[in-house]
Amino acid sequence: MSGSDSTSVNTTMSAQTMPAPTPPDWGRGRYERTAAQLLPAAQAVVDAAGVGPGERVLDIGCGTGNAALIAARLGARVTGVDPAERLLDVARGLAREEGLDVGFRSGDAASLPVPDDSFDAVLSNFAVIFASDADAAVAEMVRVLAPAGRIVFSSWLRHGAVGQLSAVAPDLIRRALDAPPPPRPFAWHDENALRTLFAAHDMTVTVAQHDLVFTDESPEAYLEAERHSHPLAVAGFEVLERLGQAEQAHKQLLQILTDGNEDTGAFRSTSHYLTVTAVGR
Numbered sequence: 618m619s620g621s622d623s624t625s626v627n628t629t630m631s632a633q634t635m636p637a638p639t640p641p642d643w644g645r646g647r648y649e650r651t652a653a654q655l656l657p658a659a660q661a662v663v664d665a666a667g668v669g670p671g672e673r674v675l676d677i678g679c680g681t682g683n684a685a686l687i688a689a690r691l692g693a694r695v696t697g698v699d700p701a702e703r704l705l706d707v708a709r710g711l712a713r714e715e716g717l718d719v720g721f722r723s724g725d726a727a728s729l730p731v732p733d734d735s736f737d738a739v740l741s742n743f744a745v746i747f748a749s750d751a752d753a754a755v756a757e758m759v760r761v762l763a764p765a766g767r768i769v770f771s772s773w774l775r776h777g778a779v780g781q782l783s784a785v786a787p788d789l790i791r792r793a794l795d796a797p798p799p800p801r802p803f804a805w806h807d808e809n810a811l812r813t814l815f816a817a818h819d820m821t822v823t824v825a826q827h828d829l830v831f832t833d834e835s836p837e838a839y840l841e842a843e844r845h846s847h848p849l850a851v852a853g854f855e856v857l858e859r860l861g862q863a864e865q866a867h868k869q870l871l872q873i874l875t876d877g878n879e880d881t882g883a884f885r886s887t888s889h890y891l892t893v894t895a896v897g898r
């Protein structure tokens with residue numbers, strides 16, 4: 618699931634109680650599978666930033682280190698920040714295996730544990746889009762960016778079966794819990810909204826559109842793997858199972874994948890995303 622729903626549900630509540638929004642734990646499940654799927658986008662983010670040797674690079678929401686490691690291989694001096702401790706440990710292990718010196722630190726996009734003006738490039742591959750307060754996250758990216766630096770991040774455009782799955786799944790869970798709709802998240806996919814958000818910090822925005830293809834042996838295999846690996850799916854299905862609605866939801870999600878399947882002999886779904894570049898005026 619590729620969506621940017623910034624809250625998950627408290628998995629201990631009943632259908633009658635109000636869900637207290639809690640940040641999802643991205644260390645659950647097996648995020649490593651998703652990281653591999655998102656690797657081409659991490660490459661696109663690093664490419665868009667034009668990272669060079671010796672540059673100071675911050676990867677916000679680094680997860681298992683996709684963009685951070687690519688930048689470090691280019692000779693950049695890289696720091697990765699993420700709230701998920703398990704993913705940071707995986708990232709540290711991967712850096713060690715390659716002999717790359719990357720600093721991975723626990724932290725949130727809205728309060729980055731790094732000094733002002735300290736990075737030439739601030740990157741985020743499908744991560745800052747999960748910040749619950751977009752203004753606060755952008756203010757932090759701008760705070761830590763050195764003069765003449767650039768911010769580059771990726772953001773989903775809703776498209777294809779996988780995009781639809783990510784849009785529908787959180788609603789299925791909320792409906793199962795009889796919970797009210799969440800506050801509307803910031804439109805990280807909307808160029809005009811992004812221009813306005815960054816203009817408040819004297820920054821201009823340019824975007825480029827890309828495709829990311831998700832494949833598997835079949836829609837069934839894709840959904841089964843997502844259900845047991847993607848952190849948001851693992852948490853969501855735990856709630857649905859508790860409420861006895863998991864199989865109904867599974868069928869509904871499978872139908873979305875089957876209807877949107879682009880490959881009659883297997884499974885293929887093309888998602889679109891933006892790389893967003895912000896620089897000072």
Ligand SMILES: C[S@@+](CC[C@H](N)C(=O)[O-])C[C@H]1O[C@@H](n2cnc3c(N)ncnc32)[C@H](O)[C@@H]1O
Binds near residue numbers: 655
């Ligand atoms: C879709 S994953 C992307 C991870 C990584 N950038 C990659 O390319 O694989 C989203 C990441 O955002 C992180 N994240 C979620 N909320 C965050 C927040 N408020 N601040 C910083 N990172 C956050 C998660 O822990 C997770 O690692």
